[in-house]
Amino acid sequence: MIADPTMRDSASIRNLKQQAPISPSFLDLPLELRREIYHYCLPPKPFAVCVGLFVPRYSLRSSPSTGLLSVSKQINDEALDILYGQALCKFDLHLQKGPHFGEYFSEENKQRVRRIRLLLDVDVGGDDDLDELRLVAGLDGSVLARLTKLEIVAALPGLSKRYPSAELVRAAREKWLKGFEELIEYIARATSPTLVIEVDDNDQEQTTAIVSRYLGKRCRKVRTDSGDLYFRR
Numbered sequence: 001m002i003a004d005p006t007m008r009d010s011a012s013i014r015n016l017k018q019q020a021p022i023s024p025s026f027l028d029l030p031l032e033l034r035r036e037i038y039h040y041c042l043p044p045k046p047f048a049v050c051v052g053l054f055v056p057r058y059s060l061r062s063s064p065s066t067g068l069l070s071v072s073k074q075i076n077d078e079a080l081d082i083l084y085g086q087a088l089c090k091f092d093l094h095l096q097k098g099p100h101f102g103e104y105f106s107e108e109n110k111q112r113v114r115r116i117r118l119l120l121d122v123d124v125g126g127d128d129d130l131d132e133l134r135l136v137a138g139l140d141g142s143v144l145a146r147l148t149k150l151e152i153v154a155a156l157p158g159l160s161k162r163y164p165s166a167e168l169v170r171a172a173r174e175k176w177l178k179g180f181e182e183l184i185e186y187i188a189r190a191t192s193p194t195l196v197i198e199v200d201d202n203d204q205e206q207t208t209a210i211v212s213r214y215l216g217k218r219c220r221k222v223r224t225d226s227g228d229l230y231f232r233r
Contacts, residue, residue, distance in 0.1 A: 027074060034075075038082040041068050084112035088149070090226070092119040113143055117151040119226055120180065139183075144190035151222070152187075152211075154180060154201040155230040173206070181210050188214040196220050200227035 026034065069076045069083075084105070105113065144150075157163055157172035191197065198220050201207040211219045227233065 027072075031078070034078060035082060038068070038079045039086075042079060042083050042086075080109060081112055084109050085114045087113070088115045088117055088151075089113055090117045090119060092121065110140065110143060111146070114147055115149040116143075116147060117153065117224070117226065118183075119230075120152065120154040120183075121230055139186065139190075141190040144187060145192060147191060147195060149198075150187070150191060150195060151198045151200065151224060152184075153224055153226045153230065154199065154204070154207045155227075156204055156207065177206055177210070180207065181214075184210050184214045188218075193218075198222040198224075200224045202227065202231040202233070 026037075029037075068079050157169060157176055159166075159169055163169045163172050187197065195218065197211075197215055197218055199207075199211050199215075200222050201211070203221065223233070
C-alpha cells in the first residue's frame with residue numbers, strides 16, 4: 001500500500017516542530033538582564049525639571065522611546081522602576097510653592113523616585129506671607145527615605161529688582177533662612193542616615209552653618225550646573 005504523501009508531509013512538519021528549540025520570551029529572561037535592557041531602551045538619566053505650573057505632569061515619559069511601557073503591565077512596572085528610579089528629578093521651590101510631588105507624578109511613580117535635586121531660589125517678598133514659607137510642604141518622608149541621591153542648591157536672596165535695598169535683602173534672608181533650616185532639619189530626619197547629601201550653596205556662611213549643624217559629615221559640598229547659573233560662577 002502506497003503511503004499518502006500528504007500524510008507523510010504532515011508528519012514531517014510535526015516532527016520538525018517537536019524538534020525545533022523553543023525560543024524564550026522576553027519575560028523568561030532573568031529580571032537582572034531585563035533591567036539592563038530597560039537601561040538601554042529608555043533615555044539615560046532623564047531630567048524632570050519642575051518649575052512653577054508649566055511642566056507636563058509626566059515629563060519623564062515624553063520621549064518616543066518610552067513606547068516600551070505599553071507592551072505589557074509587567075514590563076511597564078519594571079521599566080518605570082528604571083525610568084523614574086534613574087532620573088535626576090529637579091524640583092524648583094519657587095514662589096513658596098514647595099515641590100508638591102503629587103502635581104507631577106502619580107502616587108505610585110512618586111515612590112519610584114530615587115534621585116532628587118532641590119533648587120532653593122525662593123522668593124520670599126511681602127509681609128503678608130511671612131507664615132507661608134513652608135519648604136517642607138509636599139516633601140513626602142517615604143520618598144526621602146528611599147533616596148540614593150539628594151542634591152540641594154541653595155541661593156540666598158540678594159540685591160535685585162525684587163529686593164532693591166539692603167533692608168529688604170536682610171528681611172528676605174531672615175525669612176528664607178528660617179524656612180531653609182526647617183527644611184534641612186526635616187531632611188536630616190527623613191533620609192537614610194547613610195545617605196551623603198550634596199549641597200551647592202557657594203559656601204555662603206549662613207547656609208553652611210545650618211547644613212553643618214543638622215547634617216554633619218553627611219554633607220558634601222559640590223558644584224552643580226544649576227549653582228553655576230544661580231551664583232553666576
